[in-house]
Amino acid sequence: MPNSLDIERPELLLAYLRETNRIDPPEKPAITVLAGGVSNRTVLVERVGGKAWVLKQALAKLRVKVDWFSDPVRIEREAAGLRHLATLAPPGTITPLVFEDPAHHLLAMQAVPQPHENWKTILLAGRLEAGHVRQFADLLAGIHRNSWLRRKELAPVFDDRGFFESLRLEPYYAYTASQVPESAAFYDRLIVETRSRRFSIVHGDYSPKNVLVHDGRLILLDHEVIHWGDPSFDLGFAMTHLLSKAHHLPAMRPRFSDAAVAFWTRYREGVGDVMWAADLEPTAVRQTLGCLLARVAGRSPLEYLSEDEKSRQRRAVIALMANPPATVRGLTDQFTETL
Ligand SMILES: Nc1ncnc2c1ncn2[C@@H]1O[C@H](COP(=O)(O)OP(=O)(O)O)[C@@H](O)[C@H]1O
Ligand SMILES: [Mg+2]
CATH class of the missing domain: 3.90.1200.10 (Aminoglycoside phosphotransferase (APH), C-terminal lobe)
Structure with a gap:
């Protein structure tokens, strides 16, 4: 059932974060769907206590006018990118990776703080x-x-x-x-x-x-x-x-x-x-x-x-x-x- 998770649906995302022990059951983070991406779902999760993550989930069909497909396993490449770029690029220029979940084609990274x-x-x-x-x-x-x-x-x-x-x-x-x-x-x-x-x-x-x-x-x-x-x-x-x-x-x-x-x-x-x-x-x-x-x-x-x-x-x-x-x-x- 892994692919049934759509992180743009707050109730599903919240259940997922609890089931996978990413957050404690009583915690209720603020969940905001971010606009702008075409090949991924991106969602901001603001946790109690001030930490914030962006979850990114790769889409199989890109959000463009023509039909355009790409294997969502590419999220694993992005996670590898986040991990290694942090050791190559100048300090502070790469968002740290928080966790990766290949089965759901998603990763979480630290959110860039507001205002940006x-x-x-x-x-x-x-x-x-x-x-x-x-x-x-x-x-x-x-x-x-x-x-x-x-x-x-x-x-x-x-x-x-x-x-x-x-x-x-x-x-x-x-x-x-x-x-x-x-x-x-x-x-x-x-x-x-x-x-x-x-x-x-x-x-x-x-x-x-x-x-x-x-x-x-x-x-x-x-x-x-x-x-x-x-x-x-x-x-x-x-x-x-x-x-x-x-x-x-x-x-x-x-x-x-x-x-x-x-x-x-x-x-x-x-x-x-x-x-x-x-x-x-x-x-x-x-x-x-x-x-x-x-x-x-x-x-x-x-x-x-x-x-x-x-x-x-x-x-x-x-x-x-x-x-x-x-x-x-x-x-x-x-x-x-x-x-
Ligand atoms: N770590 C982050 N912190 C804050 N905003 C983010 C972060 N990651 C992505 N976003 C927002 O989501 C948008 C889409 O993310 P991006 O990684 O570019 O996805 P896509 O591959 O779909 O273009 C970004 O332009 C940005 O506005
Ligand atoms: Mg982009």
Whole structure:
């Protein structure tokens, strides 16, 4: 019967927490269903005494317009991610894991205290802060560099790339290639390259939407696509969000472009002398182009871009794919000029 538990039903969740001795029978925590996720149920459990947990339960069918299925055993990957990232990323940036229950496809982690804001909301409101961008770079550099240094131990733990294939390479790169014939050769090469570069833990969903800001500090969430792979994917995924906002907020275009360059520069300093960073910049630029087009023509388009903005971004990126810039500064300059 394990799958009968739906944590978004407070009476079922309460019974479950009592039966599994997570809480004492008389305790009545406050239970709040959180909005925002598409591939999971997320519920805030505020316990008597002030502790608070977020329970996350993986869905088999994602909450998107088209039918999209993914095996909920991926919650186990996320739990492994939480456990290991806490030893790799800067202190305080990863929520501690409280417990894991694979049979119910769920985990519990400590809740990020209130007040907090989603970084995506902050950015779309035009509140771009250099300190946040710096932390975003340090967090990723810490994960990539430290996991590479511990590769013997960590590469086997995160070896499986099934979820990265089905939730990223197919819907973002392969599907976009099938929709935009001019991009097919570019993506074919990028997919082969991404699969062949296996240097570090890759978060796989390194987006401002998965970052909460509490007390000026960034906290990273949502680790279900984590795997051992190509660090440049995270860079391209992340810079795509900064550049799509540069596009969407014309008055802030230079500032968001500079933020992408600042992010890259800080990250590059942070990873330091690792062997794979030597030729990383042009690869990161191509991942960024791949994601910039995928987010307007793939299975998971950015919801804040209008149809006009999507076609403009599509034209600009296709033009750049023919002869990609070698540097991030070259990319931001040419992308904003072409728009
Ligand atoms: N530990 C946490 N503390 C506070 N809020 C959280 C926590 N984990 C998740 N959330 C909230 O739930 C939302 C969805 O969680 P996320 O892990 O991103 O799930 P999904 O995979 O469905 O996107 C987050 O954007 C955030 O608002
Ligand atoms: Mg999320």
